[in-house]
Amino acid sequence: CGVFGVTNAENASKIAYLGLFALQHRGQESAGISTTNEKIINTHRNTGLVFDVFKENDLSKLEGNNAIGHVRYSTAGGNIGANVQPITARIGGIPVSLSHNGNIVNSEEIRTFLENSGAILQATADTELILHIMARSNKTTFIEKLKHSFEELSGAFSLLVLTPTHLYAVVDACGYRPLSLGKMKNENGIPSWVLSSETCAMDLVGAEFVRDIAPGEILSIELATGLTQSNIFNLTEFQNRKLQHSKCIFEHVYFSRPDSLVWNILANDARFAMGEELSKNNPVDADMVIAVPDSGVPMAMGYAKASGIPYRIGLIRNHYVGRTFIEPTQNVRNFKVRLKLNPVRETVKGKRIIVIDDSIVRGTTSRKIIELLREAGAKEVHMRIASPPVKYPCYYGIDTPKRKELLAQVMTSLEMNEYLKSNTLEFLSENQLLNVMQSFQTSSLKKNEESLNGGWCTACFSGNYQDEIAQKKGCIEKL
Numbered sequence: 001c002g003v004f005g006v007t008n009a010e011n012a013s014k015i016a017y018l019g020l021f022a023l024q025h026r027g028q029e030s031a032g033i034s035t036t037n038e039k040i041i042n043t044h045r046n047t048g049l050v051f052d053v054f055k056e057n058d059l060s061k062l063e064g065n066n067a068i069g070h071v072r073y074s075t076a077g078g079n080i081g082a083n084v085q086p087i088t089a090r091i092g093g094i095p096v097s098l099s100h101n102g103n104i105v106n107s108e109e110i111r112t113f114l115e116n117s118g119a120i121l122q123a124t125a126d127t128e129l130i131l132h133i134m135a136r137s138n139k140t141t142f143i144e145k146l147k148h149s150f151e152e153l154s155g156a157f158s159l160l161v162l163t164p165t166h167l168y169a170v171v172d173a174c175g176y177r178p179l180s181l182g183k184m185k186n187e188n189g190i191p192s193w194v195l196s197s198e199t200c201a202m203d204l205v206g207a208e209f210v211r212d213i214a215p216g217e218i219l220s221i222e223l224a225t226g227l228t229q230s231n232i233f234n235l236t237e238f239q240n241r242k243l244q245h246s247k248c249i250f251e252h253v254y255f256s257r258p259d260s261l262v263w264n265i266l267a268n269d270a271r272f273a274m275g276e277e278l279s280k281n282n283p284v285d286a287d288m289v290i291a292v293p294d295s296g297v298p299m300a301m302g303y304a305k306a307s308g309i310p311y312r313i314g315l316i317r318n319h320y321v322g323r324t325f326i327e328p329t330q331n332v333r334n335f336k337v338r339l340k341l342n343p344v345r346e347t348v349k350g351k352r353i354i355v356i357d358d359s360i361v362r363g364t365t366s367r368k369i370i371e372l373l374r375e376a377g378a379k380e381v382h383m384r385i386a387s388p389p390v391k392y393p394c395y396y397g398i399d400t401p402k403r404k405e406l407l408a409q410v411m412t413s414l415e416m417n418e419y420l421k422s423n424t425l426e427f428l429s430e431n432q433l434l435n436v437m438q439s440f441q442t443s444s445l446k447k448n449e450e451s452l453n454g455g456w457c458t459a460c461f462s463g464n465y466q467d468e469i470a471q472k473k474g475c476i477e478k479l
């Protein structure tokens with residue numbers, strides 16, 4: 001999912017709308033915006049793309065200079081109306097609106113507990129549970145209630161919480177999902193703050209990146225004055241859970257937009273370097289390097305540069321394939337690839353080709369692409385994947401399928417090569433990927449990262465989940 005927030009801005013709803021547009025790649029199922037005029041909160045939300053959910057009239061009705069928004073893709077709870085965000089409630093008489101990016105791993109336990117004690121839950125997603133925990137907290141201040149929810153929740157949550165007086169930005173103690181703070185120019189002398197899952201949304205609304213929200217941080221912004229207060233809950237406060245910083249490395253592999261600074265590293269640069277590293281470790285003689293667009297492009301350019309083999313455009317993506325065909329069945333998935341990607345016959349005919357993609361999940365895309373390239377006359381097709389084989393499900397907010405649907409879980413690399421009908425198939429190893437990411441971290445950052453893996457989560461490749469609940473789920477999830 002993607003979250004976006006803005007304070008002290010005329011037309012806050014329109015700025016949030018633009019912000020959500022820039023974050024559309026993070027979720028296409030639903031969109032919503034809540035605003036406050038510092039008295040009440042108004043919300044407009046629905047299923048669909050940002051463009052479809054909001055008409056000019058909807059945005060003008062969202063009064064006030066402060067807004068939060070959300071784009072959703074479901075990792076938990078499915079695509080039903082009640083799961084559309086931001087979600088709103090009253091806590092201790094105060095109206096509250098909340099946007100959540102991430103996934104709560106102990107949601108089943110919390111849900112059972114709440115339902116057994118009489119709570120009536122409307123949604124099937126995990127976000128509503130956060131509000132329930134806050135509402136039940138016997139702490140007095142709002143920040144203490146938020147902190148209380150930190151203690152109860154396991155997993156990934158980057159949150160924006162809007163009340164008539166404050167905007168809170170919250171990141172869980174492991175810091176799985178990115179959340180950045182920016183600043184916009186403002187005439188009235190009061191700072192105008194922007195919060196966004198990715199910095200590409202700041203570029204669009206003319207805000208400047210200030211810093212990332214830290215793992216375990218609750219940043220509060222007073223709407224009337226723009227004054228900020230940062231509360232960082234040290235990891236030692238959660239020592240009984242032995243948590244470590246655990247930034248999602250898949251944000252850099254696939255999820256984030258290449259023009260975003262993700263934890264202060266440009267995703268495009270990280271991907272180019274992954275391609276270079278892939279080439280150094282897995283060379284092969286060929287006539288050209290091509291990318292699976294769009295996500296494989298910077299990686300293919302890096303591979304081409306490091307190998308000296310020319311980069312060519314061998315696959316064209318149709319960008320106008322809408323949501324019409326998206327159905328979660330295997331049949332439709334195959335059809336979708338054909339609809340989306342077309343080989344450039346004249347370029348690939350009779351050639352030995354290196355195809356670069358960011359990842360193999362189910363293997364559906366790769367298999368079809370190889371088939372299409374061979375039909376178009378390619379002589380050899382060498383697959384090079386710029387991340388390790390995805391073997392384990394993500395419980396922290398990326399929609400990877402169940403274990404048994406992950407190709408690398410049921411096949412070795414050699415078997416995958418046979419199944420995909422590629423001439424050769426190679427991946428970047430976990431260590432190589434981590435080395436690439438380490439090379440971007442400044443020495444001061446390295447020093448601060450005492451955690452394993454330099455502070456990166458790689459659980460979908462390694463199965464090393466941070467918390468016991470995810471570990472258990474990863475082990476027992478039926479094959």
Ligand code: 5GP
Nearest residue numbers: 254295358359360361362363364365366399
């Ligand atoms: P596969 O066909 O192997 O299941 O998917 C791999 C392709 O899907 C890659 O081209 C990659 O860019 C893209 N991909 C990787 N992760 C995700 C994801 O979480 N969601 C979606 N929709 N696509 C993904």
Ligand code: SF4
Nearest residue numbers: 248250394457459460
């Ligand atoms: Fe990211 Fe993978 Fe960790 Fe999920 S399991 S947070 S996708 S690195």
Ligand code: MG
Nearest residue numbers: 293294295296
């Ligand atoms: Mg792709």
